[in-house]
Amino acid sequence: MLPTSIVITRRHLLAAPALLLAPAACAGPSPGLEGLLPDGPYHPGAALIAYRARDRRTFEAAQGDIGLDTPYFAASTTKLYVTALLLQMVQEGRIDLDSPFRRHISGPETQGLNTFGGQDRTEAITLRHLMAHTSGLPDFFEPDSGRKGLFTDLTQGRDRGLTFPEAMDITRRLGAHAPPGVQDKAIYSDANYQVLGKVIEAVEGAAFAEVFRRRIVEPLSLRSTWIYSDPEDTHPRPLRYREAEMRIPRYMAFTQADGGVVTTPREALAFVRAFFEGRLFDLSRLSALQDFRPMFFPLEYGTGMMRFQLPAAMTGFRKLPPLIGHSGLSGAVIFHSPGSGLFLAGTVNQVDRRSAVFQLLAKAVLALEGAA
Numbered sequence: 001m002l003p004t005s006i007v008i009t010r011r012h013l014l015a016a017p018a019l020l021l022a023p024a025a026c027a028g029p030s031p032g033l034e035g036l037l038p039d040g041p042y043h044p045g046a047a048l049i050a051y052r053a054r055d056r057r058t059f060e061a062a063q064g065d066i067g068l069d070t071p072y073f074a075a076s077t078t079k080l081y082v083t084a085l086l087l088q089m090v091q092e093g094r095i096d097l098d099s100p101f102r103r104h105i106s107g108p109e110t111q112g113l114n115t116f117g118g119q120d121r122t123e124a125i126t127l128r129h130l131m132a133h134t135s136g137l138p139d140f141f142e143p144d145s146g147r148k149g150l151f152t153d154l155t156q157g158r159d160r161g162l163t164f165p166e167a168m169d170i171t172r173r174l175g176a177h178a179p180p181g182v183q184d185k186a187i188y189s190d191a192n193y194q195v196l197g198k199v200i201e202a203v204e205g206a207a208f209a210e211v212f213r214r215r216i217v218e219p220l221s222l223r224s225t226w227i228y229s230d231p232e233d234t235h236p237r238p239l240r241y242r243e244a245e246m247r248i249p250r251y252m253a254f255t256q257a258d259g260g261v262v263t264t265p266r267e268a269l270a271f272v273r274a275f276f277e278g279r280l281f282d283l284s285r286l287s288a289l290q291d292f293r294p295m296f297f298p299l300e301y302g303t304g305m306m307r308f309q310l311p312a313a314m315t316g317f318r319k320l321p322p323l324i325g326h327s328g329l330s331g332a333v334i335f336h337s338p339g340s341g342l343f344l345a346g347t348v349n350q351v352d353r354r355s356a357v358f359q360l361l362a363k364a365v366l367a368l369e370g371a372a
Contacts, residue, residue: 053341075328083304197257
């Protein structure tokens with residue numbers, strides 16, 4: 001018997017059926033993406049764009065206040081951009097993913113981050129542990145075990161900025177949940193990518209936004225993609241929480257490497273294609289990152305990337321190929337389906353009802369696989 005309700009959080013899914021696709025949504029070929037976008041008061045704007053490699057066709061859908069060239073907050077899809085930066089540095093011989101992160105940043109801000117069982121294990125945390133969410137560090141944004149995090153304040157309209165030392169202090173106070181590298185599953189934590197951002201800055205000798213511009217934006221000739229750093233910047237479409245705008249510019253300006261990318265659906269597609277087509281780094285390096293561990297259904301986490309897949313019972317018994325990439329709290333996605341040669345990017349721009357974008361992804365892949 002299939003469950004009948006779902007709640008998706010950053011931490012876990014309590015059940016699975018909001019992702020269950022109605023038979024009508026799965027049956028028969030579709031001309032493209034038309035009619036798939038969510039609507040209603042929670043979704044006054046949404047957009048999705050896809051590229052199908054087999055016939056080099058692009059499929060587009062947009063509605064409301066988000067078009068294919070509208071800047072939006074890409075949130076945690078930023079982490080896939082960070083993965084690209086780190087792979088470039090590995091290729092250049094500037095970093096080793098299996099080296100301790102404290103080799104690059106050894107200041108007091110990152111001391112004692114992982115004290116578990118009465119022993120400080122921080123020095124054992126590697127760059128790979130941070131990328132894979134196996135560092136043992138808790139999530140200052142949305143902690144587990146029902147503890148109040150920043151997310152609660154932000155959804156209640158209390159915007160606040162943080163500094164890196166403040167974020168690390170919160171992380172330290174929450175306490176590590178495991179020694180580094182021993183977890184059977186990935187435990188998602190924005191603290192991991194905050195630290196990786198500082199490693200990138202230390203290795204490059206430049207601010208993260210500048211490194212991002214030089215290594216991602218300029219090589220791909222992106223015109224509407226940047227790291228959100230100025231709370232006075234009003235260009236991105238505001239986030240939405242339920243039926244209201246969620247204006248949190250101070251917090252978004254803090255996020256940087258854990259969630260600070262602003263982009264458009266069209267340029268997000270350009271990035272995810274470049275990432276998986278080997279135009280940013282040697283593509284052979286990707287195989288070593290696909291050591292996926294359970295995270296929360298229906299997502300698994302490898303090293304710097306997610307994998308999304310659904311059982312056939314939830315897709316009208318049509319096979320949904322695995323999708324590799326990343327999602328974000330804002331309802332943003334950048335994914336690639338190696339099995340079907342599809343690349344997808346876009347946003348439903350909704351912090352609540354987090355299953356909506358995964359429903360959209362599944363429907364889009366099934367539709368485009370069957371479309372002529």
